[in-house]
Amino acid sequence: xxxxxxxxxxxxxxxxxxxxxxxxxxxxxxxxxxxxxxxxxxxxxxxxxxxxxxxxxxxxxxxxxxxxxxxxxxxxxxxxxxxxxxxxxxxxxxxxxxxxxxxxxxxxxxxxxxxxxxxxxxxxxxxxxxxxxxxxxxxxxxxxxxxxxxxxxxxxxxxxxxxxxxxxxxxxxxxxxxxxxxxxxxxxxxxxxxxxxxxxxxxxxxxxxxxxxxxxxxxxxxxxxxxxxxxxxxxxxxxxxxxxxxxxxxxxxxxxxxxxxxxxxxxxxxxxxxxxxxxxxxxxxxxxxxxxxxxxxxxxxxxxxxxxxxxxxxxxxxxxxxxxxxxxxxxxxxxxxxxxxxxxxxxxxxxxxxxxxxxxxxxxxxxxxxxxxxxxxxxxxxxxxxxxxxxxxxxxxxxxxxxxxxxxxxxxxxxxxxxxxxxxxx
Amino acid sequence: xxxxxxxxxxxxxxxxxxxxxxxxxxxxxxxxxxxxxxxxxxxxxxxxxxxxxxxxxxxxxxxxxxxxxxxxxxxxxxxxxxxxxxxxxxxxxxxxxxxxxxxxxxxxxxxxxxxxxxxxxxxxxxxxxxxxxxxxxxxxxxxxxxxxxxxxxxxxxxxxxxxxxxxxxxxxxxxxxxxxxxxxxxxxxxxxxxxxxxxxxxxxxxxxxxxxxxxxxxxxxxxxxxxxxxxxxxxxxxxxxxxxxxxxxxxxxxxxxxxxxxxxxxxxxxxxxxxxxxxxxxxxxxxxxxxxxxxxxxxxxxxxxxxxxxxxxxxxxxxxxxxxxxxxxxxxxxxxxxxxxxxxxxxxxxxxxxxxxxxxxxxxxxxxxxxxxxxxxxxxxxxxxxxxxxxxxxxxxxxxxxxxxxxxxxxxxxxxxxxxxxxxxxxxxxxxxxxxxxxxxxxxxxxxxxxxxxxxxxxxxxxxxxxxxxxxxxxxxxxxxxxxxxxxxxxxxx
Numbered sequence: 001x002x003x004x005x006x007x008x009x010x011x012x013x014x015x016x017x018x019x020x021x022x023x024x025x026x027x028x029x030x031x032x033x034x035x036x037x038x039x040x041x042x043x044x045x046x047x048x049x050x051x052x053x054x055x056x057x058x059x060x061x062x063x064x065x066x067x068x069x070x071x072x073x074x075x076x077x078x079x080x081x082x083x084x085x086x087x088x089x090x091x092x093x094x095x096x097x098x099x100x101x102x103x104x105x106x107x108x109x110x111x112x113x114x115x116x117x118x119x120x121x122x123x124x125x126x127x128x129x130x131x132x133x134x135x136x137x138x139x140x141x142x143x144x145x146x147x148x149x150x151x152x153x154x155x156x157x158x159x160x161x162x163x164x165x166x167x168x169x170x171x172x173x174x175x176x177x178x179x180x181x182x183x184x185x186x187x188x189x190x191x192x193x194x195x196x197x198x199x200x201x202x203x204x205x206x207x208x209x210x211x212x213x214x215x216x217x218x219x220x221x222x223x224x225x226x227x228x229x230x231x232x233x234x235x236x237x238x239x240x241x242x243x244x245x246x247x248x249x250x251x252x253x254x255x256x257x258x259x260x261x262x263x264x265x266x267x268x269x270x271x272x273x274x275x276x277x278x279x280x281x282x283x284x285x286x287x288x289x290x291x292x293x294x295x296x297x298x299x300x301x302x303x304x305x306x307x308x309x310x311x312x313x314x315x316x317x318x319x320x321x322x323x324x325x326x327x328x329x330x331x332x333x334x335x336x337x338x339x340x341x342x343x344x345x346x347x348x349x350x351x352x353x354x355x356x357x358x359x360x361x362x363x364x365x366x367x368x369x370x371x372x373x374x375x376x377x378x379x380x381x382x383x384x385x386x387x388x389x390x391x392x393x394x395x396x397x398x399x400x401x402x403x404x405x406x407x408x409x410x411x412x413x414x415x416x417x418x419x420x421x422x423x424x425x426x
Numbered sequence: 427x428x429x430x431x432x433x434x435x436x437x438x439x440x441x442x443x444x445x446x447x448x449x450x451x452x453x454x455x456x457x458x459x460x461x462x463x464x465x466x467x468x469x470x471x472x473x474x475x476x477x478x479x480x481x482x483x484x485x486x487x488x489x490x491x492x493x494x495x496x497x498x499x500x501x502x503x504x505x506x507x508x509x510x511x512x513x514x515x516x517x518x519x520x521x522x523x524x525x526x527x528x529x530x531x532x533x534x535x536x537x538x539x540x541x542x543x544x545x546x547x548x549x550x551x552x553x554x555x556x557x558x559x560x561x562x563x564x565x566x567x568x569x570x571x572x573x574x575x576x577x578x579x580x581x582x583x584x585x586x587x588x589x590x591x592x593x594x595x596x597x598x599x600x601x602x603x604x605x606x607x608x609x610x611x612x613x614x615x616x617x618x619x620x621x622x623x624x625x626x627x628x629x630x631x632x633x634x635x636x637x638x639x640x641x642x643x644x645x646x647x648x649x650x651x652x653x654x655x656x657x658x659x660x661x662x663x664x665x666x667x668x669x670x671x672x673x674x675x676x677x678x679x680x681x682x683x684x685x686x687x688x689x690x691x692x693x694x695x696x697x698x699x700x701x702x703x704x705x706x707x708x709x710x711x712x713x714x715x716x717x718x719x720x721x722x723x724x725x726x727x728x729x730x731x732x733x734x735x736x737x738x739x740x741x742x743x744x745x746x747x748x749x750x751x752x753x754x755x756x757x758x759x760x761x762x763x764x765x766x767x768x769x770x771x772x773x774x775x776x777x778x779x780x781x782x783x784x785x786x787x788x789x790x791x792x793x794x795x796x797x798x799x800x801x802x803x804x805x806x807x808x809x810x811x812x813x814x815x816x817x818x819x820x821x822x823x824x825x826x827x828x829x830x831x832x833x834x835x836x837x838x839x840x841x842x843x844x845x846x847x848x849x850x851x852x853x854x855x856x857x858x859x860x861x862x863x864x865x866x867x868x869x870x871x872x873x874x875x876x877x878x879x880x881x882x883x884x885x886x887x888x889x890x891x892x893x894x895x896x897x898x899x900x901x902x903x904x905x906x907x908x909x910x911x912x913x914x915x916x917x918x919x920x
Contacts, residue, residue, distance in 0.1 A: 121870075
């Protein structure tokens with residue numbers, strides 16, 4: 001078994017991993033290695049041929065391939081080593097990595113620091129327990145996107161899409177362009193799951209019906225899908241009897257959520273956040289295991305790639321510092337607590353020292369949509385950050401930034417409570 | 427067109443149906459100097475009742491004494507250790523415990539124990555609450571006592587049937603998939619030939635192992651005094667993450683209709699829960715239902731409160747034959763050359779080895795059975811890459827580059843394993859067949875990532891265009907056409 005060593009090893013060559021790799025090199029790490037299981041770099045972006053990427057990072061409207069090209073160009077310039085077709089089987093707490101490489105067989109890598117950037121996978125039919133048969137023609141939206149945009153094949157001709165996540169809505173438009181008929185996008189919630197701009201640009205502009213408060217109650221057909229039963233749901237998301245109807249179709253796409261891909265993380269014994277499905281992190285993107293960092297969708301499912309990139313840059317810089325002998329600073333943390341209408345917060349803890357010394361960005365997701373609200377972060381009841389928001393939506397991340405506070409103030413604080421509360425109290 | 431130009435072949439014995447029973451019978455027949463053909467209507471072996479069940483190999487503790495079924499199940503159980511060892515099929519006798527939750531149920535345990543003793547299953551015993559909880563720490567604290575059946579075990583039913591077929595094929599049986607039997611021609615009181623989708627087999631012996639369709643095949647030769655209907659059972663498979671929740675096969679106490687919903691580990695270290703038992707009419711509708719799934723979940727969570735629906739990676743339904751009070755195994759009284767192994771109910775995978783012996787005895791009454799020189803009872807074990815130690819993985823990838831590329835990452839299945847599945851006999855020719863042999867696509871992402879790669883390998887190895895690669899045989903093509911751009915390219919895809 002061949003053994004390698006490097007300063008920073010990045011697991012996953014998508015948006016997060018490539019940002020981490022460039023940042024690590026620029027922060028002085030000599031040898032940076034990106035380990036990618038697929039046959040090309042970029043993660044999901046090469047198949048996202050629609051535009052809308054990079055509005056924050058580059059102040060430009062780019063397609064997915066264009067966005068990631070900027071990073072692959074940069075990693076090549078910086079002489080980041082990329083190993084493709086290489087699947088990591090194990091990450092050990094001592095930062096040793098075991099992988100299967102298509103060209104070399106089993107390899108071992110000893111890394112000064114590790115950045116986990118494995119991204120996420122799509123929730124499947126099984127996780128939802130949709131009743132019915134198991135015919136051909138049922139795809140996750142991202143899988144269908146890969147077939148169309150990378151492999152060059154159509155998954156079907158008459159399509160129903162369950163879930164109004166971004167990939168689902170984008171695929172509704174893409175399949176329409178390719179001559180398929182999208183019968184409906186079916187969403188169990190009373191609001192769309194993805195970005196509003198995608199609802200307008202992908203569904204409304206093409207006259208594709210969006211059925212809110214509806215779900216698929218049965219999948220029909222023995223060999224190939226012949227149709228799905230669609231029904232209205234009540235407030236508890238249960239199908240309303242008598243509202244069921246058959247929608248004939250040969251294809252069902254599922255856009256019903258993404259799950260951070262953390263099997264390696266869990267196997268390594270890293271402490272997890274049950275709500276995000278990712279590792280518990282501090283503001284330096286370090287996990288509970290020293291020298292192992294995480295960024296991007298493996299931490300929590302981000303709404304836009306710019307946020308993935310930002311996390312990657314932070315994780316890469318910090319990993320480089322750790323690898324150069326900096327180690328982890330003292331672990332004296334203030335934890336962040338999800339308060340009113342907050343589903344989760346990343347990072348989950350911030351070191352007292354950082355709170356005193358620098359700005360710290362906090363990402364969060366709301367539990368329910370709301371209008372005219374205020375994002376506030378409080379310490380011992382006292383607001384340390386507040387920002388009014390015209391509208392908040394579970395599909396879109398909110399970002400708050402804490403500025404340095406007086407040492408005296410933070411010595412007393414054990415936790416910070418994050419709320420998204422109505423501006424006018426009832 | 428199928429059927430218009432049927433090829434005629436000749437065989438001493440035709441076995442109809444390649445489920446557990448047909449596969450075990452085929453392997454048994456392959457011991458002897460007989461030519462034989464195994465006809466399967468689906469695209470692969472083990473696609474019916476034998477595929478979708480609870481995967482238990484039972485020892486016969488709870489079956490009604492005195493049935494033909496009972497004797498065969500008890501006898502069959504004793505054959506499993508040797509046969510699974512010969513075929514390299516993983517099999518574990520992990521034992522089965524019936525959990526009694528009420529005093530009334532505790533009283534019933536003695537009757538259940540006595541039933542087992544009547545069947546010759548002598549090692550069952552009633553165990554205390556503490557013993558049950560020590561075995562099963564995640565079981566409800568409300569358990570009062572249990573009946574312990576140590577000889578019950580678990581197997582992968584399709585791994586077993588595939589191995590039986592591969593070994594039968596190795597010993598000369600021709601296994602033909604996509605061959606639905608349309609007609610059995612009887613002349614002068616004897617079977618003459620079997621007409622199937624693409625072949626006509628001239629023969630003097632037909633063994634009916636057609637599972638759910640055994641009544642229809644039997645009726646083709648006029649033996650029509652029984653009728654089978656499907657009984658649906660619905661199941662959940664949970665993520666391997668939750669394997670620690672259960673150690674043994676755990677059952678509620680049985681009710682008059684069904685043994686009830688079990689929870690147990692699978693041989694691949696997932697958790698299986700189910701089934702329901704609902705009589706239905708459509709022999710082709712293998713769909714799950716909202717009611718069935720919620721019934722299974724409700725019933726099992728009463729015993730294991732930690733079990734939740736979101737832990738599932740998939741659900742499935744199986745149809746088992748019902749409608750006959752016992753197995754129907756015997757020769758036709760009027761037509762020479764027809765043997766039924768029919769009405770094999772939910773104990774089919776447990777009974778298949780015993781049924782094969784019984785069929786052999788019936789054959790011996792009318793045919794001279796001589797052992798075939800060179801009969802090879804062993805099939806080399808298929809060792810999954812994922813189960814190898816790091817040293818073994820290193821050694822294997824060093825010498826065989828096909829195993830360096832991991833195609834299915836949830837289950838760590840290599841390209842080499844997929845190639846082996848495609849090139850063994852009988853061959854895996856579609857995605858489900860590859861999945862059953864390698865587990866590619868069986869993990870938590872349910873083929874989300876590996877499907878395009880497995881399709882590409884199947885397409886390349888079998889010379890099938892991507893748009894003709896199927897999930898499970900004709901009519902289940904996965905892709906419909908090339909995209910506009912792909913089609914517009916010179917030499918575009920097809």
